[in-house]
Amino acid sequence: LGDPYLMEAVDPNGKTLYGNDRYEGYSMDLMKEICKPENLNCSFTFHLVPDGKYGNYDSKTKQWNGLIKELLEYRAELGICDLTITYERRKAVDYLPFRT
Numbered sequence: 001l002g003d004p005y006l007m008e009a010v011d012p013n014g015k016t017l018y019g020n021d022r023y024e025g026y027s028m029d030l031m032k033e034i035c036k037p038e039n040l041n042c043s044f045t046f047h048l049v050p051d052g053k054y055g056n057y058d059s060k061t062k063q064w065n066g067l068i069k070e071l072l073e074y075r076a077e078l079g080i081c082d083l084t085i086t087y088e089r090r091k092a093v094d095y096l097p098f099r100t
Helices: 026-034 066-072 087-092
Strands: none
Touching: 066 087
């Protein structure tokens, strides 16, 4: 989660929110637009990374953590967030411009 990209939504009536209804922000708005029938006509589910990290490479274990690990292990198909492009991450995953 990172304001303004993805934030926890609050129901005005105090109801518990589930699924994508739990989130709001630029990333949610972008995915809703992309998945409209006149665009890609797809569905999506936001999934927070279990360890809450963006992704760092441990040279001793030769393992990634965070979002990069989720992508490399096919537990996520897309990472949509304010992820800084580093040399190590660029070698591991492909990037597309986020806000151009």
